[in-house]
Amino acid sequence: MDLVTPGFGLVFWTTLSFLIIIFLLGKFAWSPILKAIKEREDTIQLAIESAEKAKEEMRKLKDSNDALLQAAREERDKLMKEARDTKDQIISEAKTKAKEEAEKIVTASREEIRNEKAKAIIELKDKVAEISFEIAEKVLSEKLSSSDKQSDTVKRALSEIRFN
Amino acid sequence: MLEFRGFKSKIQRIFFVLIVQLFVVSAGFASDHNDSTSVSEGFNAGEMIMHHVLDANEIHIFDGLSFPLPILLYTANGFDVFSYGQFLDAHHHPTLDYTSPSTGNTYRSNHGHLVQLNESGEEIAHSGWGVNDHSFVDFSITKNVVGIFIVLIVMFLVFLSSAKAYSKGIGRTSAPKGVQSFLEPMILFIRDEVARPSIGKKYERFMPFLLSIFFFIWIGNILGLIPFIGGLNITGNIAVTLVLATLTFIVTIFSGNKGFWMHIVQPPGVPAWLLPIMWPIEIIGVISKPIVLTLRLFANITAGHIIILSFTGLIFIFYNSSGAGVAYGVSVGSVLFSVFMLSLELLVAFLQAYVFTLLSAIYFGQAVEDHH
Numbered sequence: 001m002d003l004v005t006p007g008f009g010l011v012f013w014t015t016l017s018f019l020i021i022i023f024l025l026g027k028f029a030w031s032p033i034l035k036a037i038k039e040r041e042d043t044i045q046l047a048i049e050s051a052e053k054a055k056e057e058m059r060k061l062k063d064s065n066d067a068l069l070q071a072a073r074e075e076r077d078k079l080m081k082e083a084r085d086t087k088d089q090i091i092s093e094a095k096t097k098a099k100e101e102a103e104k105i106v107t108a109s110r111e112e113i114r115n116e117k118a119k120a121i122i123e124l125k126d127k128v129a130e131i132s133f134e135i136a137e138k139v140l141s142e143k144l145s146s147s148d149k150q151s152d153t154v155k156r157a158l159s160e161i162r163f164n
Numbered sequence: 165m166l167e168f169r170g171f172k173s174k175i176q177r178i179f180f181v182l183i184v185q186l187f188v189v190s191a192g193f194a195s196d197h198n199d200s201t202s203v204s205e206g207f208n209a210g211e212m213i214m215h216h217v218l219d220a221n222e223i224h225i226f227d228g229l230s231f232p233l234p235i236l237l238y239t240a241n242g243f244d245v246f247s248y249g250q251f252l253d254a255h256h257h258p259t260l261d262y263t264s265p266s267t268g269n270t271y272r273s274n275h276g277h278l279v280q281l282n283e284s285g286e287e288i289a290h291s292g293w294g295v296n297d298h299s300f301v302d303f304s305i306t307k308n309v310v311g312i313f314i315v316l317i318v319m320f321l322v323f324l325s326s327a328k329a330y331s332k333g334i335g336r337t338s339a340p341k342g343v344q345s346f347l348e349p350m351i352l353f354i355r356d357e358v359a360r361p362s363i364g365k366k367y368e369r370f371m372p373f374l375l376s377i378f379f380f381i382w383i384g385n386i387l388g389l390i391p392f393i394g395g396l397n398i399t400g401n402i403a404v405t406l407v408l409a410t411l412t413f414i415v416t417i418f419s420g421n422k423g424f425w426m427h428i429v430q431p432p433g434v435p436a437w438l439l440p441i442m443w444p445i446e447i448i449g450v451i452s453k454p455i456v457l458t459l460r461l462f463a464n465i466t467a468g469h470i471i472i473l474s475f476t477g478l479i480f481i482f483y484n485s486s487g488a489g490v491a492y493g494v495s496v497g498s499v500l501f502s503v504f505m506l507s508l509e510l511l512v513a514f515l516q517a518y519v520f521t522l523l524s525a526i527y528f529g530q531a532v533e534d535h536h
Contacts, residue, residue, distance in 0.1 A: 003466065004402050006406050008291070008293050008302060009291075009301070009309070010308055010309060014403060014407040017313065017315075022376045025372070028327060029324055033326065033330050034351070034355070035330075036331065037330075037335070040337070043336075
């Protein structure tokens with residue numbers, strides 16, 4: 001019967017001890033311990049979240065870098081193409097111009113030659129006329145004795161003429 | 165339930181400790197009853213077992229070394245404080261009577277029971293729950309009270325030091341270390357596996373109670389398994405389990421919300437004419453919970469102690485009946501069974517603390533549940 005009969009003393013001391021444990025440990029042990037554990041869990045949770053966020057950020061950054069690089073590459077290609085086009089254009093323009101210039105020069109030279117030729121012809125005509133006059137004068141002065149003589153005179157006169 | 169790293173080596177270590185303990189226990193028991201009941205008088209296994217399981221006014225380490233504990237009595241004539249040693253004769257047997265000089269009461273230890281005598285040596289009063297001519301209240305610091313104080317001191321040392329470490333930042337901003345690493349899984353176990361699933365989001369206010377009751381029972385159970393400290397049987401005493409269960413009951417009742425009470429007064433789906441029958445059933449349901457808690461813990465721990473003691477007692481029963489040779493033979497089997505039982509009791513020590521805490525949490529959960 002002793003086994004199943006609770007004694008007053010033990011009930012009293014157990015109650016007292018357990019209430020002391022609950023109140024003192026509750027105040028000085030359980031709440032700081034639970035708070036610390038919770039704080040640590042929150043910190044870890046936060047750290048994981050921020051790491052996740054950083055990863056996401058990195059991924060975004062990399063994406064934007066890639067996009068930027070792609071854009072730059074495209075820009076460069078465009079610029080290169082433009083430059084090439086410009087070069088070709090300049091070259092072709094220069095060629096055309098040079099051709100025109102050359103043609104102009106040739107035309108001008110031809111004109112000059114023609115002018116000079118005309119001038120020379122006029123001069124020659126004058127000279128021929130002059131010579132003719134001289135020859136005629138000489139012929140006349142030889143009194144036109146024989147036809148042989150005449151022709152000799154003409155020949156002589158002609159040989160005397162110098163086309164300078 | 166618990167994660168143990170290096171499980172294998174830990175098990176081996178536990179077994180080693182248990183085996184060492186067992187020999188110590190056996191030696192302790194052997195010397196013990198050689199003392200109290202000498203072999204010539206015959207060995208009474210029941211008496212030996214009850215002597216170890218029941219509370220006592222002395223801590224009996226082994227023969228020749230026992231500590232008499234203070235006796236505090238509140239009688240009709242006032243308080244009496246004296247040592248149990250006053251009852252002991254030259255052979256350390258409690259055969260003497262003690263008369264208090266302050267109240268004039270005379271006391272005797274009658275087979276471990278304190279009784280008050282009149283002038284002619286007749287018993288006139290014994291310890292009880294009230295103070296009158298036939299009863300006095302016994303506040304004695306018995307061996308289980310000492311055990312409870314040891315539990316209290318151990319809990320204070322361990323948890324206050326670990327709380328201090330936490331508030332210093334160890335375990336909060338860094339990994340826990342030392343005793344924290346051992347306690348934290350338990351605390352988290354109670355919080356995440358017991359309180360949170362059973363109670364729900366209001367679990368936080370019950371955590372101090374649940375943690376206190378879990379560690380109180382667990383440490384108390386383990387203390388009961390340690391030999392050579394006087395055979396403490398704290399959680400195997402019905403007074404202790406009654407108090408713990410009653411506290412759970414009181415907390416449940418005081419945290420019960422409207423839904424909880426309405427469920428008792430007017431169970432849903434019950435026709436009105438059945439209510440008068442339902443009320444007593446509901447009330448029994450509420451009251452039976454702490455009774456079940458009380459009996460389960462008490463019976464489990466006491467049964468464990470009785471079984472281990474019985475195996476040891478077998479050796480001496482055979483010694484008395486068949487001689488030393490047979491007793492040596494029986495001791496091999498007894499020791500093996502005791503090793504097995506002690507290992508089991510280590511598990512039971514944790515398990516019963518867990519079950520008590522879990523059931524308390526479930527009752528709290530029912531009390532604060534949101535009824536829709």
